[in-house]
Amino acid sequence: MxxxxxxxxxxxxxxxxxxxxxxxxxxxxxxxxxxxxxxxxxxxxxxxxxxxxxxxxxxxxxxxxxxxxxxxxxxxxxxxxxxxxxxxxxxxxxxxxxxxxxxxxxxxxxxxxxxxxxxxGEYSTVNKERIVEESGLQLYPERLELTFNGQTVSVSKNEANIMELLMERYPRVAGREILLEKLWDDQTFVDENTLNVNITRVRKKLKELDIHGAIETVRGVGYRLLITW
Known part of the structure; x- marks a missing residue:
């Protein structure tokens, strides 16, 4: 609308x-x-x-x-x-x-x-804003915002990248290697806990939108988005 x-x-x-x-x-x-x-x-x-x-x-x-x-x-x-x-x-x-x-x-x-x-619309001469959407949850990568049910939260660049990959791969698992490549060009310089910290932050942002348990940890593989709302 x-x-x-x-x-x-x-x-x-x-x-x-x-x-x-x-x-x-x-x-x-x-x-x-x-x-x-x-x-x-x-x-x-x-x-x-x-x-x-x-x-x-x-x-x-x-x-x-x-x-x-x-x-x-x-x-x-x-x-x-x-x-x-x-x-x-x-x-x-x-x-x-x-x-x-x-x-x-x-x-x-x-x-x-x-x-x-x-x-x-049809006469637009500028690039349209990119929106990633899944089941009513909308991510605006250029704005660094997540929107759901009329509520909006700001996210960091890393958090937006994680959400974008999880939403695009839904319902498949996003492997740790793929996530690290999305976040950082050379994952060898990334501490093992860095991805975990960023995933925790994304979960907190989802909770602010009253979305709970939406990111599943697939042990030894990566993470998967769950539609829990």
Missing amino acids: QKILIVEDDQKIAQHLERELKKYGYDVFTVIDFTTVLSDFNSFRPHLVLLDINLPSFDGFYWCRQIRKTSTCPVIFISARTGEMDQVMALENGGDDFITKPFSPEIVLAKIKSQLRRAY
Whole structure:
């Protein structure tokens, strides 16, 4: 499900947008505290942002610049400002499109679909983000995150590599040698306990997602992912 963040201080407009977007199957989060826009963005990790210009504390141009420091997700400005310079400013500050108020829901939905296609779909010109998935458990190797049932935990590079191999080889056993090769180019420099320590850390991260007993130790061989959830 694609996620959309709404940053709009007019409560009626924000609620109207949220209702319309949810009706079409989008997962929507509406910002309430306009001092925490960036932290809400980082927590929700939306595929697209609808962003007003006139906001309390800092304007939409400011927040778009902050988002652009870490993300290239589409940002559509929605504003009552109709001047050409405002639209130019929106684009120069990192926006992808501009919608003037009042607007029709059909126009907003059409522009959202267009931007999502360009960023992630058939018109995308960038490499799509890689996702490794098994039975609802999702690993985002580039983000170094594990997600399950709406919860997300951060993982280290080694932990991500272990999970990726276990998930790709499921239900087969991932041998110790294969795991070591995945983690380190030359396993002769790796202490015998290093892999065990990393496996323990991965198990702890899975427990944070309320997944228990999902990594089985196959004595003398390696490890295997078990679907226990």
